[in-house]
Amino acid sequence: xxxxxxxxxxxxxxxxxxxxxxxxxxxxxxxxxxxxxxxxxxxxxxxxxxxxxxxxxxxxxxxxxxxxxxxxxxxxxxxxxxxxxxxxxxxxxxxxxxxxxxxxxxxxxxxxxxxxxxxxxxxxxxxxxxxxxxxxxxxxxxxxxxxxxxxxxxxxxxxxxxxxxxxxxxxxxxxxxxxxxxxxxxxxxxxxxxxxxxxxxxxxxxxxxxxxxxxxxxxxxxxxxxxxxxxxxxxxxxxxxxxxxxxxxxxxxxxxxxxxxxxxxxxxxxxxxxxxxxxxxxxxxxxxxxxxxxxxxxxxxxxxxxxxxxxxxxxxxxxxxxxxxxxxxxxxxxxxxxxxxxxxxxxxxxxxxxxxxxxxxxxxxxxxxxxxxxxxxxxxxxxxxxxxxxxxxxxxxxxxxxxxxxxxxxxxxxxxxxxxxxxxxxxxxxxxxxxxxxxxxxxxxxxxxxxxxxxxxxxxxxxxxxxxxxxxxxxxxxxxxxxxxxxxxxxxxxxxxxxxxxxxxxxxxxxxxxxxxxxxxxxxxxxxxxxxxxxxxxxxx
Amino acid sequence: xxxxxxxxxxxxxxxxxxxxxxxxxxxxxxxxxxxxxxxxxxxxxxxxxxxxxxxxxxxxxxxxxxxxxxxxxxxxxxxxxxxxxxxxxxxxxxxxxxxxxxxxxxxxxxxxxxxxxxxxxxxxxxxxxxxxxxxxxxxxxxxxxxxxxxxx
Numbered sequence: 047x048x049x050x051x052x053x054x055x056x057x058x059x060x061x062x063x064x065x066x067x068x069x070x071x072x073x074x075x076x077x078x079x080x081x082x083x084x085x086x087x088x089x090x091x092x093x094x095x096x097x098x099x100x101x102x103x104x105x106x107x108x109x110x111x112x113x114x115x116x117x118x119x120x121x122x123x124x125x126x127x128x129x130x131x132x133x134x135x136x137x138x139x140x141x142x143x144x145x146x147x148x149x150x151x152x153x154x155x156x157x158x159x160x161x162x163x164x165x166x167x168x169x170x171x172x173x174x175x176x177x178x179x180x181x182x183x184x185x186x187x188x189x190x191x192x193x194x195x196x197x198x199x200x201x202x203x204x205x206x207x208x209x210x211x212x213x214x215x216x217x218x219x220x221x222x223x224x225x226x227x228x229x230x231x232x233x234x235x236x237x238x239x240x241x242x243x244x245x246x247x248x249x250x251x252x253x254x255x256x257x258x259x260x261x262x263x264x265x266x267x268x269x270x271x272x273x274x275x276x277x278x279x280x281x282x283x284x285x286x287x288x289x290x291x292x293x294x295x296x297x298x299x300x301x302x303x304x305x306x307x308x309x310x311x312x313x314x315x316x317x318x319x320x321x322x323x324x325x326x327x328x329x330x331x332x333x334x335x336x337x338x339x340x341x342x343x344x345x346x347x348x349x350x351x352x353x354x355x356x357x358x359x360x361x362x363x364x365x366x367x368x369x370x371x372x373x374x375x376x377x378x379x380x381x382x383x384x385x386x387x388x389x390x391x392x393x394x395x396x397x398x399x400x401x402x403x404x405x406x407x408x409x410x411x412x413x414x415x416x417x418x419x420x421x422x423x424x425x426x427x428x429x430x431x432x433x434x435x436x437x438x439x440x441x442x443x444x445x446x447x448x449x450x451x452x453x454x455x456x457x458x459x460x461x462x463x464x465x466x467x468x469x470x471x472x473x474x475x476x477x478x479x480x481x482x483x484x485x486x487x488x489x490x491x492x493x494x495x496x497x498x499x500x501x502x503x504x505x506x507x508x509x510x511x512x513x514x515x516x517x518x519x520x521x522x523x524x525x526x527x528x529x530x531x532x533x534x535x536x537x538x539x540x541x542x543x544x545x546x547x548x549x550x551x552x553x554x555x556x557x558x559x560x561x562x563x564x565x566x567x568x569x570x571x572x573x574x575x576x577x578x579x580x581x582x583x584x585x586x587x
Numbered sequence: 588x589x590x591x592x593x594x595x596x597x598x599x600x601x602x603x604x605x606x607x608x609x610x611x612x613x614x615x616x617x618x619x620x621x622x623x624x625x626x627x628x629x630x631x632x633x634x635x636x637x638x639x640x641x642x643x644x645x646x647x648x649x650x651x652x653x654x655x656x657x658x659x660x661x662x663x664x665x666x667x668x669x670x671x672x673x674x675x676x677x678x679x680x681x682x683x684x685x686x687x688x689x690x691x692x693x694x695x696x697x698x699x700x701x702x703x704x705x706x707x708x709x710x711x712x713x714x715x716x717x718x719x720x721x722x723x724x725x726x727x728x729x730x731x732x733x734x735x736x737x738x739x
Binding site: 198199200201202218220224227228230231235245246247249 | 593594595598649651652653678684685686687691
C-alpha cells in the first residue's frame with residue numbers, strides 16, 4: 047500500500063454474511079452497480095462514493111466523478127493559489143503549473159528557491175512577465191501596428207502601418223497572421239497545449255528556453271473554434287499530468303473524469319472498478335471497459351493479449367492439425383490421403399493412428415492398426431505437446447462461454463420483460479411485484495462476468511491447495527449462477543408466480559453472497575500473498 | 588493558404604537562385620514550385636569531400652508553420668542518414684521554427700555532413716561503426732562518396 051493510503055478507506059463497512067439474506071438491499075455491496083446509482087441526480091452524483099459508503103465492501107474502492115466543468119474549476123483554483131502565494135499573473139502561473147505537470151508542491155518549492163531561474167526555465171523572461179509587462183515602458187507583447195514593418199516569416203510588409211503585428215516578451219515581432227497560423231498548426235496539427243513557443247528560431251538566446259505564449263494571447267489571436275480545442279487539449283493534459291489519480295471515463299462520448307487513489311502497487315491486490323455517471327463500468331487501474339474482478343489488472347492484461355493473439359489460432363490448430371511424431375512440426379492435412387510425409391524431417395507416418403507408415407503396407411485409406419506400439423507412443427507424444435494448448439482452451443472456452451451465456455440471459459430477459467408488462471396489465475400484480483426477474487437477470491449477468499474472469503485468473507495460477515480453494519469458490523458461484531439461470535428459463539404463469547418469485551429471490555440472494563465471498567477471499571488472498579502465479583504478472587503503469 | 592503561392596515561397600525560391608549559399612544548389616521544379624531539386628557539395632575535410640549529393644526537398648501546404656520534407660537521393664554512409672535517405676536532424680522535426688528557411692535547413696544538412704553525430708543515430712549499423720572504429724567508418728564513407736557521389 048502506498049503512503050497516501052490514509053486518503054481513502056477500503057476497509058470500511060466490512061461485510062457480514064447474515065445481513066445479506068435478511069436485508070440485502072441495504073447492505074449488499076454488489077448492488078453498487080444497479081441502476082439506482084446510475085441515475086443519481088446531479089447533487090448526489092457529484093460524490094457517489096459518499097452515497098455508496100454504507101454498502102461498501104472490502105473490494106469496493108472509493109472514487110469521485112468530476113464533470114469537465116469541475117476540471118476547469120480545479121485548474122482555476124490551483125492557478126489562483128499559486129498566484130496568491132507568489133503574486134503572479136494567472137497566465138504566468140498556469141504556464142508554470144503546466145511546466146511542472148501540475149505538481150504544485152514541487153513548483154512552490156523550486157520557485158521559492160530561485161524565482162528568476164525557474165521563470166527562465168519555463169520560458170517566461172524575468173522582469174518581462176505579464177506582471178511587469180503591464181506597467182513597463184514598451185509593453186512589447188501587445189498587438190501593434192508598426193510603420194515600415196516586414197514580417198520575417200511571410201515576407202509581407204508595408205510602408206504604412208497597415209499590418210497588425212505581435213511580439214511576446216522576448217520582443218521577436220511577426221505579423222499576427224503568422225502567429226495565428228503558427229498557433230493553429232500547433233493546436234490543430236500537433237495537438238499541442240502544454241506550451242506554444244515564440245516563432246523565432248534562436249529565441250532561446252534571449253531566455254533559457256523559447257518564450258512561451260500565454261493563454262490570453264493565444265485567445266486573442268486564434269479563432270474561437272481553435273481556442274476551444276486548445277482548452278480541451280489543456281484539460282486533457284491536466285488530467286493526464288495529474289499525479290493525484292485522475293483518469294477520463296472510457297465511456298463513448300463521456301467527458302467525465304474519475305478520481306481514485308488506488309494506483310501503483312495497490313493494483314497488486316485491489317481492482318478499482320468504478321461506475322461513471324454515464325453508466326460505463328470501467329477499471330480505474332488499467333482503463334479496461336468493464337468489471338474484470340477477481341482478475342488483477344496485470345492478469346487481465348496478459349489474458350486479453352493472449353486471447354487476442356492465440357484463441358482463434360489455437361482453436362484452429364487444435365481442430366485442423368497434428369504434429370509430426372518425430373520432429374513435432376505442426377502439420378495440416380491438405381489432401382485425402384493418410385500417408386503423411388513431413389516436409390521437415392521426411393518422416394512418413396499415418397494421419398489416423400500416428401504410427402509409422404512403413405508398417406501399413408498398402409492399406410492407404412483405412413487404418414486398422416490402432417493397437418500398434420509405434421502408433422501409441424506417437425499418440426502419447428502428441429498428447430503431451432498438446433497439453434498446454436488443451437489447458438489454455440479449457441480456460442478460454444469457459445471464459446468465452448460465460449460471456450456468451452450472459453448475452454443469452456439478457457436476450458431472454460427482454461422477452462421476459464414483455465411478458466411481465468402484459469402480466470401487470472392482465473392481472474392484479476403490481477410493477478414492484480414483477481421486478482424480481484429483473485434483479486435476477488442483473489445478478490446473473492454480473493456474476494457471469496466475475497466467473498468469466500475467474501477463469502482468466504485460474505489459467506495463470508500455480509496448481510496448489512490454495513488454487514483448489516479458489517476453484518471451490520469458483521465452483522460454488524458457478525453452480526449458484528447456473529441454478530438461477532435455469533430458474534430464469536421457467537415459464538411465467540400467473541398461478542406459479544408467487545412460488546417462482548420466492549425461489550428466484552432466494553437464489554438471487556444466494557448468488558450474490560457467493561460472489562461476495564469469492565471476491566473478498568480473492569482480495570484477502572492477494573493481501574496475504576496466498577496466490578502464486580506461474581507467469582510474471584506485469585505491473586500496470 | 589490561398590490557391591496562389593505564398594509570397595514567402597516565391598521569395599525564398601528567388602533568393603536561392605540569385606544568392607545561393609556556397610556549395611548548395613536548390614532549383615524549384617517546373618511543374619511544382621513547392622518541390623526542389625537540391626544538390627549539396629560534400630564539405631572540405633570531411634569524408635564526403637568532392638562528392639555532389641542529390642536531395643529532394645518539398646514544402647508541405649502548411650509551410651512555413653510545418654518544416655520542409657527533405658531526403659537524400661544519393662546513397663550516403665552517414666550515421667544520421669538512413670538507407671532511404673531520411674535525415675535525423677532536430678530542426679526538421681520538433682526544433683523547427685517558422686523563422687527558419689530552406690536556406691538554413693540546407694546549410695544545417697551540409698554542417699551535418701561535416702560533423703556526424705553517432706550518439707543520436709538513424710542508421711544504427713553505421714553509427715555503431717563510427718563509434719567503434721571511426722577511421723574505418725570514415726574510409727567507407729569516402730569509398731561510398733567516390734562510388735555514388737563523385738562529381739563529373
